[in-house]
Amino acid sequence: GAAIYKLPPRTTLDKLAIDLRAQLIPSKLQRRIVGIDVMADSQRGLGISATPFAEDAEPFAAASSALYKAVIEPAASMIGEKRLLVVADGALNYVPFEALVKSPASADYSSLPYLIKSNEIIYAPSASVVGAIRQQENNRSGRALLIVADPVFNSNDTRARGATASSNGETRGLGIQSALSDVAGQDASAGAESAKMQGLPLVRLAGTRTEADQIVKLAKTSGMQADVWLDLDASEENLETRDISKYRVLHIATHGLLNAERPQFTGLVLSLIGNKSEDGFLRTDEVFNLRLGSPLVMLSACETGLGKEKRGEGVMGLTRAFMYAGAPTVGVSLWSVADKSTAELMTDFYKRLLASPANSSPGVSASAAMRDAQLAMISGRKYSAPFYWAPF
Known part of the structure; x- marks a missing residue:
């Protein structure tokens, strides 16, 4: 009762x-x-x-x-x-x-x-x-994973290979420049000019590439296909224009950008170099338009679970956006996460999630797999403080 x-x-x-x-x-x-x-x-x-x-x-x-x-x-x-x-x-x-x-x-x-x-x-x-979510059609027979990680944030990055910086995208709505300027408390035009002169102040996250490599190995061991978009391929354009409905799991590992008061400024920073029509900043409102087929989306980035709280409707942020886009299960973080401990947690999570014979359903649910990985991290003592294991 x-x-x-x-x-x-x-x-x-x-x-x-x-x-x-x-x-x-x-x-x-x-x-x-x-x-x-x-x-x-x-x-x-x-x-x-x-x-x-x-x-x-x-x-x-x-x-x-x-x-x-x-x-x-x-x-x-x-x-x-x-x-x-x-x-x-x-x-x-x-x-x-x-x-x-x-x-x-x-x-x-x-x-x-x-x-x-x-x-x-x-x-x-x-x-x-x-x-x-319960009203959505449930066509989730795919077994492939898509991992998006280690984007190129700066034209000085050796991986840029002469590609040009992405358009600011201001004519399409909110751009990465204005988002960065807003959270920095700068004038938008001044912030954009500064970014053009010095490059955006986003550093490469080497741990996301290691994380991606480990997930690919685990997927192959389980008999699953794993596609990886790295470097310039880890782009907003690819997520918005390519067919991602066939993937059972979508894993995105990158920087997150949060504005708790203005949810439209919250999003994921993908490759800021080489985009032809996008600025590289996947905003919350753009996530609603993604064509997802995956029952699980993991956002291995900072503060992706936050947003502006609306009485009676919860937090208006990336979680809600990905759910409405077709993902009933979304893994997000509640604070800025450490790169190395997060890579370790995610690797163990996928090891447990995918630990099932080829061509069969996962051995455990995503929530159970995450719980087991978190319990292992607690007992491992090195990362036993909740700061390391509890954000997801």
Whole structure:
């Protein structure tokens, strides 16, 4: 039967969620809108440099346990070890329920009693999105994977091979230049001119290529076809003009760009060199028009799960856009992720997801595979802090 539990006031929950997020993410990453920093080489976000994580887990455990007691504990006996579907509201959209701690009994990250240790957890932006997905036709017989990774961001990149920088695309709507200028707090025209003179301040993410190579090997071992678009082929034009409906899995590993207040500025940065008709910035509104056939889209980039929260309808961002484009399962991140740990997590995720005989369905669901990969990372201790394993 159904049971209803009354939650604390929204203001109380929002404060608890914000307090937890402050403990989940290093202080240098605490921001609502992405900044720009040329020292971002170790992260998949913009404006982030490597930040060593604190060994002391007590402040995190206290904040996490406080939110658990407010939201989950009243229904804990009914929940048991069941699979949880979370449709969050307010600031709860921006915290991973997997990282909620039942009690702050340990100061060691790996041994904390996380909710993920007892429950598989999945999310939906809102009930309306769930309804829309159920109404979509379900023609998902393809077994191929498409991996888009390691785009070319700068004309100084040796892979550019003399290709010209992409058009700013301002006549088509919001361009990458204006998006970067907006989050940097610059005048759009000045920002565009600066970018033309110095190149866009986006560094190459070497880990995404390693990630792609590992996924290809795992796919072949499972008897699946894996197509890879790298370098200049990792482009917005290819995603929008080529047939991608045949792919069962679409994996995109690149920089993400977030503007929480203006969702149209949120998107994925693909190759900014060599495009003939696009600017290389796949915006949220453009994702709605993609012709997807894949039941799973993985966005291995920073803060792809964020957006502007609309009362009653969840977060208006990339998750919703990809779901409406035809992908019922979308893997996204809640904060700027570290390149190396993310590559390791994604490799283990696909190893588990594709661990089935050739020509058969996956051995486990995407959510179960991600949970198992996250649990392995927790027990591995090197990346046991939730910052590394909990964003997805």
